[in-house]
Amino acid sequence: IQTLPPMELAEKYFRIFPEEMDPLWQNPCHDKRHKDIWSKEKTCDRLPKLLVIGPQKTGTSALHSFLTLHPAITSNFPSPHSISLPANFTFEKSANYFDTEVVPKRAAALLPRAKILALLINPVDRAYSWYQHQRAHQDPVAINHTFHEVVTAGPSASKELLTLQNRSLKPGAYATHLERWLVHYQARQLHIVDGTLLRSNPALVMDSIQRFLGVTPILNYTQALVFDEGKGFWCQRLEGGRPKCLGKSKGRKYPEMTPETRAFLTEYYQEHNLELLRLLNRLGQALPTWLREELQSTS
């Protein structure tokens, strides 16, 4: 047996196994050799059983807040109040998992048994919400360009404008991203939720999510939530019936998209939406109302 000083050894190792330069973390609890040396104080029950993968601007924060109302569900950022509860179903939400190339592979290496939840709204509205989000965050490109300019910019536009365009439009190619998740997860692990319905009738959506997760008890979200007229959204119902809503950055007020831009984007997403229709039919998952409407308007 030969050995080398650490740096040289590492260099030699990665010459032989270059694919390992980018580590792919696996769950130590899934390998007996690792489990045997796993600290007794550590549990195998801490990693998420559910990933809310986004995409961004589809209502992921609302879903996060609704999920944490359930006594058996806790986010991986537990609030100080929930630490002592016997929550046994941990979830993680990240709005950027959905369309980031490497994520499904890495997630599946660590969490092969996780359930995956994706929220989809009309990609046209998602793109506009993202643009408004960037304006609210003082992104100079979003402030200096109309939404129409952003989405219609051609290849000769500035790099910054094209970056914003890409971040507005790319996540909305839903089927392409979902197919990547389906390379690494089985169809039955994936639940696709109509984000527009989550906004208008969250109790209904939360029922279907609870059935998908198989959690007990079944929380009655009709009682747990209340519609706040001022905010224009569903919020948590506190004791005494007062609403506790998400902050100002969720459910922003901004002017409607111009009909020209909507028409442009509806056409832009037509093929993507058809692909999504085929995918959902193949998976036997319900079609969101917005998808039916969008396809009817372009057929």
Ligand code: A3P
């Ligand atoms: P807008 O602010 O553009 O209206 P995310 O949390 O994924 O970033 O999504 C934000 C969007 O969630 C908001 O976009 C809003 O429309 C939507 N949403 C759905 N249900 C909501 C709720 N109960 N409270 C606040 N926002 C909600």
